[in-house]
Each structure stands twice: as structure tokens, then as C-alpha cells.
Amino acid sequence: MSVNWPERISAFSRSPSQFLCSTTAEIFLTEILRELRDDRANDLIKVLLLSPLLEHPTLLCPSVSVGEETALELMSVFAQCSPKSLQLRCHLLLALTSVLLCSSCVTSCTSASQDFLDVLFQMTQDTNDLQAGAAVRPLRSTACDCLRELEACHPGLLSQRLELLSNLRQQENSRLHQAYTGLHALALRNAVYLLTQQKGAGAEDLKAALGSSEGFVWARGADSEFHSDMALLSPLTLGPMGRVPTLQTGPDSKELRSLISSLLEESYLLTSLSQAALLQKLVEIVSMVPAVSPTIFRAQLLRLLGTCEVCLLHSTLLMKAAFTDSLFSAEDEAYLLKRLVSLSQHPLLSTPEKLFYMDCILHFPENRPISCGDENLPVLLTPRLAAALVPTLFNDSASMLARFNLLSLVYLEEGEEDRDGQGGRGLAYLYDHLTSLLHVMENQGSREMVVTFFRASFLFLLHFCHVKCYSEDLIQRLCDMYLRQTRLAPHLINLADRIQDRLVESGWALALLRALQRSITEAPLSQLTLQDFRWHLRILARVAEEGEVPQRATLSFLLSVITSNSSVLCVSGDWRLGNGLLGVCRRLLLHPSLDSLLTPLADLLQYLTCYYGDTDIQDHARLYYTLLTTLSREKLAGVMAQGGPERGRQAKVHSLSTIMTETEELTTGLTVHQTEEPVLRLVKLDSPEPDAPEPDSKSHNEANSESNSSPRRGLEERESYRAKLQSPGFVSEITLQYHLTHTGVYDPHFDKLFSIRLHFGLTDSNYEEVSDISVPCLFRTRKPPAVKLRLKPKQPYPTTLRASAVFTTEDGLSWHSSLADLHVTFPEVFLPLPGPLGWTREQKNGVFEEIWSEISSVASKGDLDNGATSLFCDQLDNWAVDKLVRNFQRYRISDCSELDKGGCKVLFFLPPQSHVLLRVLTVEENVQVHIATDNWKLLPYINSYLEDITKDLHTAQVNSDG
């Protein structure tokens, strides 16, 4: 089965990664190698097969071992090739070089790379075709190229073979001497550089290196430290600012000097590209060895200055950067600059060349540079000289802009000298040119002309924004032009954006936007076309981003357009137009002066909601309206400006739609996200702050002082208490206190929480709905805030509440998180007797007795369905009884001292209307708790409550006894 290799190879070249999806690199490589060994395949196919190895060696040979194997295969193919297959053999050498270098075989000094290097070197030694004949000359040339590549990637590899390389170069008389020259120059340059890095290296070392004819320097090649030296691979930074390592050889460097001289003498025989490369290498060598004077290049200078080849003239400039006045006189410098100016506008040169020469003027290597920076004009470039480069309408746009930029720099001083005035003639010319461009652009100018005009305007403003007469006139012209050519809105916005970015303190962009807003809103409505309106919306949306620009005019313009043309605009329901309208509204929602815009903006949004013919737009308008009317300013800003203003603007500028992308942000902003685990919890406070006054010593004293009050008093109090009990608004709540804290779940995202709203849900019908609780903030690092939960029982039974929280995190997102269920126990429902504040113990006692007797009497009669009495007994010692009574402290009506007399009286009030009265008595070793309640349904709870505390007491007793 024959494989269509050309097709496969081109498929691989088009997209290697896609190609390798259908197979693997390993299989593909195997197939290629098998086909290469196949004698039936022709050479052309085999050359083609090598191209994946040449172009993507790292893909096919990702490791040293694969590289090594592949190299061995290729070498055997190479050895078996027919001598006539010259082209294939050349390609095999190149492929071998790529594979060995890219799979790091050379770095690891593998045997295949050593063998390959020997093969290459052997081939190169056949100078002047003495052995193999002229026919295999291309092979020899390729071998030189491969060696050069190896030396370039592994600098120093050939540093011990310099003499041999020099001899080979000198012996070769065929065209191939160019390949030998390139190889020799590179090896020489790398060797000299390595010497500069050796401590104490001098003349002797240089001499030794030049005369060396030893092996390859593998050891150094394998040294990783050696490779980290970037300077070896890259050209040295030459010139006054660059630092070049030097080799101190003293005056004696005859050998090197004669070597360089001979290379220079023969440089004429090289192609321009190779000549430029050679010169570059020699410049680097001479910069590193101060003993060789740069004047060695003098003889070549005239030839180089007069050349028509861009690469050779560039080498001359690089030479000038490296040697400045030690090679170039002041006259040379002046001449070189004039030459660059004349070449920058030469009719015979191509545009890229001219642009390059202009770039060279901007970075002209002066002998005595005054300043260093990005783009600096050489001092010698006078306005008179630069006049040759003034931009004209006949230039292509790239040249025109290059000239504009250059001349702006030339006339920069004119602008500086005359800040408020007219500027000079040069500046006037540039501005005239800009207006001509504007004029041309308006006459059916192509896209390129439009772009060119705006780029030129940008350049002009960048340099002369401060020259009022021009920058203000430009704004006026741009506004006039905009009304005629509204399609240019994106360019105007872009210009405003860029000027604002670059000239932060200049108010030009703002002035332009203001003027555009005025032009749009003041233009007669009757002339407004739909297309214009679309562009106006783009501009107005941009204007609305500026906090300093008042927006009333925009809103009244939009309102009048929408309402007056409602039949056309709103009914048509064009989605994109609606989108544009909303885009403006959206930015207005963020505007600092929103408060003053509230009414007209709300009107506009409401109008869109009601009358716009597109449902999506209506929906969004409604959403915006809702946001505007319900959200706080801060939240609104947070929701609308997700991601910060910078990113936002970029996105807006580049996206067609103003709401589609933003709705996503909006959703994130408005959605309440759900936490995976509870992040908050409520911790019950152990000692609640006193809510009602406790029976304390003060009231005790008062009780004593009023102990002589009338015995019937109890009845009176009971009556007033009963009346109060019936009155609405009587104490009907219990208050529970908690700390709101983070749970153990640690997520820094939730470290700072704001606007926390706690919500509680009932699990039974014994309580009234619980209202939400707001907590301003909760920081992990601060004291947890206290939360008061007010419960209003319908029936005073224990209950469980479901709790959840909604809060905002620092980034403005809203979250919902559920909390652990909250259990309200029976004793938590207890309140002390809710009598008037001033009641003495006597009075309370009276009420207690009254209620008690009432319950007892009705209970004995058995005709009241709610009242009940009961008795709870247990065996407790004194200590435990004491403890027991202390449990009731808040609710005690009488002292513990009465335990053995009338009993210690305790009254629990359970809102809304229930009472539980206890009389605790000690009878012999037992404690009796007499219970009376006006709600018999509470009895089981009371019972289990008393059991619970006594059980605890028993346990404590056992523990203390033990």
C-alpha cells in the first residue's frame, strides 16, 4: 500500500499538533525512517520526508534517546546513499544537525553527535575539491553550514580548532570560501569571548587559541553554566551604553590583527548578507580586544558608505555605534546622517527600506549622544535637513506616518517655545497637513486613509496637545467632520481613549468628548437618521463614562428622540439599537451625578420597558429600572462595574454588544451564590444581659421598709397584674442572645462579610414568625458581634428554628449560607414575674400567693381545664438542694431560708400567658417541689426539666463524693 507522502507531510506542516492527534510522534517517526531506508522511494520523496525533522525536530525527537536513535538511523541512511543523491545527502546533514541539536544530544555529548561531527569535519577538509571532486561541493558547503550551526548553538565547540579553520578558509578558492569564512569568524568570535570570561587570560592565551588545532571542546559544551551565558548566543550590546567584556592583551596582538585584516580584505568576495554578518562578528571581536584599533576597518568604510545594500549600510551604522569617534570623524557622522535622510526618501528604494532608514535616524548612533531614550533625534538633524522628509499627501500611509512622527520630533521645540501662541512654521505645516488629510479622508477616503488620519492626529496630539490654537481647532474640525461622517465614531472614541491613556493630565480627550456631546445633542433632530443615531449612541455611551461631563443633555436628547420618533424607533424594536440605548443607560447608572439624573433616566428606562418593540430590550430596561430604583448607589456601582473600570472599558470598546457580555457580569453581581458549607454559626451567650430587673438586694431592702403594708395588698396586685396580663403589648417576647461567628470552615474569601441578614424559619406553629436580624459586618479578626433573637411564643414550648444568612463579601458578591438549626430549650422560655419595675418582694409574694391559691382552689374543684398542680420529689442533700434553688435564682420570689418553712417560692412566667409556680421544700432528707401551673400542658416539660437538673445534681454529687 503506497502512502501519499506529499499529502501527509503537508498535512503535518500545516498543523503538527492536529496531525499528531490522529497518530503519535513515535509512529510517524518510525514510518518516516522506514520510508527513508526504502530503496524504491525516490530522492525527491525522501527529501520531503526530512522536512518534518528539519522543521519540528523537538516534536518528533522529544528526548535524548529518541534523538540519538534517529540520528543513528539517519547516519546509516546517509552512508548508504548513492553518491549521486547529492540533494538528499545535503538534506540528511541538515536534518541530522537539527535532530542532534534539538534533542540535546550535542549537549550530552552522545556518540552519534561525536561521530557526526567527525563526518562533517572530514568533509570540510577536502578543500578545492581535491579528493571528492567539484560535483560534491554542495555537500561540503552544507557540512560547513552544519558546523556553523553547531558552533552557534554550542559556542566554543570549535574554539580549539581555530588554526585549522583559518587554513581551510585560506586554501579554499572556490565560492565555498564564503562558508569557511563564516565558520571561522564565528568560531573566532566565540573563542575570544570565552577568553574574556577567563580570569587573567591575556596575549599568550589568545595566541595559543589562534594556533590551536586540537579536538572539539566537548567538556565545556556539556557544562550547563557555560550555556546560561546568553551573551554568547546574542550579539554583544555595542555602543556607548552597552558594556562589552574585554580581553587585555597588551599591545601585542599581531596574529589577531593580521587575521582580521585578511578576513576584511577578502570580505569584498562575499555576498552582501555574508559580508554584513562577517563585519558584525569582526566588530564584536575588535570591541573585545582593545589592542586592535578600530581603524582596521577604515579601508572598507568608503565602499560601505556608498553601498546600495541596506544590510551593508546597517553594518556601518552598527560599527559606528560600537566605535563612535575612534573610527568615525565628525564629518563622517554628518555625512552618514545626510545619507540616511536622502535614502529615507529615495525614489529607487522600497518602502520597508525607507521606513528602516527613518528608524535608523530616530536611533542614530551619535558620537556624543546628549541623552539616551526611546526615540531621540540626532542633534545634527536640523529642521532644514529634515525638510526633505516632511509628510505629503503623495506618501503611502506608513511612510507618511513615519515622516509625521519624525517631523513632530523635529518641531517639538517650536511647540515648546511658543506654548500659547501659534507655534512655528514647521508646526503650522504639520497641522495644515493634518487638515489636508482630514479633507482627503472626507472625500470618500478608504479605510486606510481613515486609519492614517487618526494615527496622524494621535501623533500630532502626542507632541503638540499643549498648543492650544491647534488642539482646540482640531476638536472643532473633528466634531464638524463627525456630524458629516458619523461612521467614524469608533475611531473618535479610540482617539479619545488613547489620548487619555497617554496624556493623563491633558484634558483634550475630555474636551473632545464634551464637544461631541454638544454637537450631537444640539444638532437639529429633524435631520437625524437612524444610522447616525446608532453612531451617536456609541459616542454618548463613551461620553457617559466621564464622570466630569454632565449628562443631562444626553438624557434629554435620548428622551426626545425616543419619544418623538416612537413610531419608528420603538415600534421597529431593532435589537441592536435598543442595545445601544441601554449601553448609554448602563453607563449613566454608574455616573457620579446619578442622583440628579434619577428622574429622566428612570423615565427613559420606563419608556423603553413599556414601548420598545423587542422583548429582550424591554426585559433589560426593566432590569435596569429595577436596579436604579431599588439598589443602593454602592450596590449598583458594584453590580454594574464588575471587574473594575479599566477592564470594563476595554471590553466595551471591543465588543459589539453592550449588554450581552455585561448581562453575565450582571448575573454574577445579582445572583445570590450558595456556600457549600455553613460559614456562620450562632453561639449562645451563657450569661444573658439582664432583661428584666432581678430580685436583688435593693428591692429586698425596699421590701423590708414596706413590710407593714396592708395584708389585702396581694389581692390588689393580683388584680392589677391580671388586668395587665390581658392588655395587648404585655411582655410577650423572650430574648435570646448569641454571638455570630465564623464556623471552622476556613476560606479567606469569607474573612470579611458585610450586610449580613439572618433569617429564621419555624418548624412548628407554637411561635410567631421571627423577624430577620441585620448585622453590619463580621470580620474574622474582630470580636464577634452579639445578636439578640426575639421570640414571641404562641405556646411556650421548646422549639427548633431553621437559620440562614445572606451576606456580601468584599468583592461585592452576595451569598446565601445556611446555619446549623437553633434549639430553643424549655428553660429558655422562662421569664421572671413581669410585674411593674417598682414592685417590692412583698408585692410579688402577694401575687405568687394569689395565683397559687387560685390554681390550687380550682384544681381541687376540678372545674378549670387549664390549671394543674403536681409534686416532684427527690432525695438530695443540702448542698444539692442549695444548688437546685440557685438554678431558679432569677425567678425566686422568696429566700432559700424558707426552704423548711413555707418553702422557697419560684415563679416562671412563660409568655404569652402561662405561669409555673414552684414551692421547694425540704422534708427530712427529701426535697419536694410543689408545682402549680395555669397551663397543665406544660407539666411534662416541667417534669423533664426538673428531672434534668436533679440528674445533673446527682451526677455532680457522685463526682464530688468520689
Next chain:
Amino acid sequence: MALRDDCFHQQHSPALELHVEGPGGGVLWPMLAISQGPLILACLPLVDAPAESRPPLASLFSVSQGLTLLAGLQAFLLGSKGKPDSEGLASRLAMMPFILLQVCPLGTPLDIPQPGASTAPAVPTPAGTQKQPAWKTGLHRGRAVVNVALTEMVRSMQYGNQSRQDLWDVYGTVTCKCEVEGVLPNVTVTLTLPPNGSPLLDVQVHPCVSSLDASILTATSVEDCDSSAFSGPYKFPFSPPLEPFRLCSYTSQVPVPPILGTYQLKEEDNQLCLTVSLKLHESVKNGFEYCEAHLPFFNRNQMGNVNVKVTSGQLDVSKEKNLLVWVIGQKFPKSREVSLEGAVGFSGQLPGPTDPLCTDLTAYIKLHFRVPDMTLSGCCVDQHSVQVYSSAKPRIVTSRELLSSEYYIWNSTGTAPLSSGHMML
């Protein structure tokens, strides 16, 4: 679109940015590109600097290498005329991989492809005792012939207006084809100017020129030259490559334009009244290969009636293109003056061609002419001044010609665009 047209992009540099899409995509810089006709040739010079820093192009050795390589590839693919037949282009494109391996092995540009190059390596000449230049593909055997052709192009902008100074200049090229035996034969071509001729400016030479006199290079067009400046003879010693090459080029500022013209338009009764007169300067040889004046009209409807008379030559009317072509022919009349008068109505139904520059009365005449055997600067290559140092006496052919290039005469009643900054100084 926003990315492409951003006014912030400095497209005044020869290096472009290429944004690569997809995962791992980034920005390729500096992309050099040449586009001509259907072709875009691009290359990415190696920049040995950290990716985040962008050194100035002028400091990157690889940039000029890339420019030279691209220009060479362009010349190879499109041929010397710049407009290839599609077959030739396809066959040369097919050769590109092999050509690139030859001239740019492993990505290092060493040479540019020779226009006649083929994939099969030519039979190499055996290495002799003298080093053969790397740019010389082989050795010539046979009769020695040296062909030196001098072509001068004249540009002009004539406004016929006091406030706008008329402009004209000349640039010339000397093209050689030398079939001379020897590995490194010496040839010298000398350019001479007539007495009082204005000096050659901005002289640029081919790299095969072996030495240059400093005085040849000193004069440039960007500064005023003084009368004492060097004005020849200009000697160019060189060793020629096998194929034709451009030995040198120059510019010159001549005192008068070869043809002085006036052009006046008046808008009357929905038609344009034209008055044109052209005068051939007496110093110019009155013997053209061709001489035509093109009068295009833009941003108007197509022409209706054309009522135009010429004193000499003939008039071709192309109504679809809204173009009048005045063929003046081989000779101006004895008076050396020709004129055109008449009116053109634009009553056609369809719109004619448009141009952003030529609105209202802004209009021009463009002259196309060729005068054989003369140069405006007076520069010439004397057959006897060509010296060839070789055994056989060579046949030497020299020629010269004057060609028009961008030769415009603007309507003096309209506003014409400025074409040079020298006007304002």
C-alpha cells in the same frame, strides 16, 4: 477591527506585530513583510534579547538581513519586471523550499537567490588559483561584451501658481551586463557630465564596486550643493557578476523641466472648459519614442459630449474611464509648443471613477514620455571610457534614455496638494 485600526499602533515602522491566536499564542515581533501584487513575503528576524524588551530596530543586526533577504526573494519570484506570469510564479514558488535551503540554510541568510537560479546545481567551475567571489555563480567563456545602459527618470510637479513653486528632479540608474572572462576581471565605467553640469547627488553603488573616491559620495540632495562641488568624472571600478546588475544610481537637480505646462479648468454651464499648453524646453532633443498627456477627471458622472481641439497630435477619449489621452507623438512642432482647448460635459448617467484627492477643481495632467539617447542631467557613459582589463578586446555597447515618472501638471485654478517640504522653507 479595533485591534487592527487602533490609532495607537505605530504602523510607521517596517516591523509589524503578529498576534498568534490559540493556546500559547503570543505576539511575534519584529515581522518584516513586503507585499506586492498577490504575494506577501514575510520573515521573522531573530532577536537575541529578553522577550519583554523590544530593542530599537536600528540596533538589530538581523532586521537589515531580513530586509535584504525579502527583497531578494521578491526579485526572484516576480522577476525583474515585477509582474510575473502566474505559471512562472507557480514554478518558482515550487522551488522555494530548495532555494531557501541554499540561501538560508538553517535559518541563517547567506545569499539571495539569483533570478535565473534553478534547483539543479549548475556544473561548478573547478577551483582555480584565484578566489572566486561568492556572488559569482560561474565563469564566462566566449566573446567579451560589456553593455552599459543609463536610464534617467524625471519627476515634476507643476502648479502654474505664484504661491506654489514648481518642482522637478531627476534620478538615474546605470545598469550593466558584462560578459568578461576571468575569475575576477576588472572593469571601470566612467560617468561624465557636461561642463557646468550640476553634480550627481546621492550616489549609491553596487557592492561589486571595489573602491570609491570620497568626492563621489559627498554631494547629497538634502542640502544645497555649492558650485565648486565635484562634478566628475565619476569612476566606478568593479568586478562584474555574471548577471545584469545595477552598477550605480544617482539623483540630480536640473535647472529646467523638460516640458513646461499649464493647465486651467473652468466650470461653465455644467461643463468643464479646458486650456492646456505644453512647451518643450529647447535643450531637450525633440525626438520622442512616445509622448502622451493623460487628463483624468474624477468624482464626476461619466463624460457626455467632448468638444476639444488640439494643435498637434491626436486625442483619444475614454468615456468609461473619464480619461482624455492626448497622443502628442514623436515630435513637437517647430515652435516646440502644443496646446489643447475645449470643453467636456459630464452628462453621463453613471458615476465615473473616484479619487479622494481630486475633488472640485483639483485636477492634473500626467505626462508619459520617453526620449531615447539623451539624459537631462547631461550625464553620459562614453564608449571609450569603459575600460576592461582582460586579454580579449571586448565589444562595448552604451545607451541612454530619459523617461518620465510622476510628471504632473496641476490645474492652476484649483487647489493642488503640496508634494515637498522644501516649498515652505
